[in-house]
Amino acid sequence: MRTDxxxxxxxxxxxxxxxxxxxxxxxxxxxARERLSDHESEGAHAVISVRRLAKVYRMGxxxxxxxxxxxxxxxxxxxVAIMGxxxxxKSTFMNLLGCLDRPTSGExxxxxREVSRxxxxxxxxxxxxxIGFVFQGFNLLARATALANVALPLLYAGMxxxxxxxxxxxxxxxxxxxxxxEHHPQQLSGGQQQRxxxxxxxVNSPSLLLADEPTGNLDxxxxxxxxxxxxxxxxxxxxxxxxxxxxxxxAYAQRQISFRDGLVVSDQAVTQQRSATDELQELLAxxxxxxxxxxxxxxxxxxx
Ligand SMILES: Nc1ncnc2c1ncn2[C@@H]1O[C@H](COP(=O)(O)OP(=O)(O)OP(=O)(O)O)[C@@H](O)[C@H]1O
Ligand SMILES: [Mg+2]
Numbered sequence: 001m002r003t004d005x006x007x008x009x010x011x012x013x014x015x016x017x018x019x020x021x022x023x024x025x026x027x028x029x030x031x032a033r034e035r036l037s038d039h040e041s042e043g044a045h046a047v048i049s050v051r052r053l054a055k056v057y058r059m060g061x062x063x064x065x066x067x068x069x070x071x072x073x074x075x076x077x078x079x080v081a082i083m084g085x086x087x088x089x090k091s092t093f094m095n096l097l098g099c100l101d102r103p104t105s106g107e108x109x110x111x112x113r114e115v116s117r118x119x120x121x122x123x124x125x126x127x128x129x130x131i132g133f134v135f136q137g138f139n140l141l142a143r144a145t146a147l148a149n150v151a152l153p154l155l156y157a158g159m160x161x162x163x164x165x166x167x168x169x170x171x172x173x174x175x176x177x178x179x180x181x182e183h184h185p186q187q188l189s190g191g192q193q194q195r196x197x198x199x200x201x202x203v204n205s206p207s208l209l210l211a212d213e214p215t216g217n218l219d220x221x222x223x224x225x226x227x228x229x230x231x232x233x234x235x236x237x238x239x240x241x242x243x244x245x246x247x248x249x250x251a252y253a254q255r256q257i258s259f260r261d262g263l264v265v266s267d268q269a270v271t272q273q274r275s276a277t278d279e280l281q282e283l284l285a286x287x288x289x290x291x292x293x294x295x296x297x298x299x300x301x302x303x304x
Pocket of ligand 2: 090091092
């Protein structure tokens with residue numbers, strides 16, 4: 001449960017778990033570097049290259065052309081925001097990039113390999129080794145702890161328990177949740193649940209992180225926390241493609257691609273990429289300077 005009282009100053013801020021976690025995720029930065037280095041030797045080709053990518057959903061007699069010939073290249077280390085109105089094909093595109101679905105036609109090259117022609121097993125293997133996926137709704141197992149949720153993909157990979165838990169703890173530290181290992185999802189705030197989901201996406205050391213509206217269920221401040229984590233991960237070389245409806249969120253990316261009616265209608269570099277970490281720090285400083293007159297700082301009451 002949360003209360004929206006408005007404490008101010010360093011002492012209260014230190015008791016704000018979000019602020020504490022933000023600080024602890026800064027401290028874990030070298031860990032993140034170690035974590036994200038697995039794919040550095042993968043060569044110079046683009047992480048993603050799609051050509052004339054099309055997806056037609058068939059429902060009985062009806063065909064729904066969700067993607068109608070998309071060409072996009074994403075280089076290693078880029079941070080791309082995908083925008084566009086509802087129904088324009090963003091999630092369809094992400095599901096294809098994430099190898100959760102196959103295109104109707106066109107090519108998808110992931111780290112230099114053409115995916116669409118691979119067998120289902122080979123695709124599953126590629127997905128497990130290269131891709132982390134974060135969804136708007138977190139998609140955590142309610143009955144499992146944060147640690148167990150994050151370790152789960154490694155169970156599928158057949159890794160021994162001790163190693164699974166070691167890696168899961170490390171991933172949770174990277175997102176600033178080293179102190180929430182045994183919490184279940186309902187004992188965590190929305191932002192913390194999304195951070196568990198990010199840790200789960202990172203646990204296989206992917207070269208590509210896909211996020212479909214990861215801040216869609218979160219308030220502005222919590223959304224900024226998530227973007228600060230994603231920017232930090234991107235700073236260590238992780239390639240990120242993120243869908244968002246919000247221009248404010250897309251401004252944290254380096255490049256913005258807009259979809260409309262299943263086509264890319266614009267693809268532009270962001271001239272002044274915003275730093276979510278800087279903006280969060282400014283926000284915290286403003287709040288402490290404003291005292292009780294500032295925007296409320298949330299205090300989480302720990303649950304028994
Ligand atoms: N499984 C499906 N079966 C049939 N049609 C689908 C399916 N998934 C998506 N569509 C249709 O494909 C089009 C693109 O949908 P998509 O979910 O990719 O849009 P979106 O850009 O992600 O929208 P939103 O912003 O609302 O999430 C829509 O017209 C949608 O109705
Ligand atoms: Mg969508």
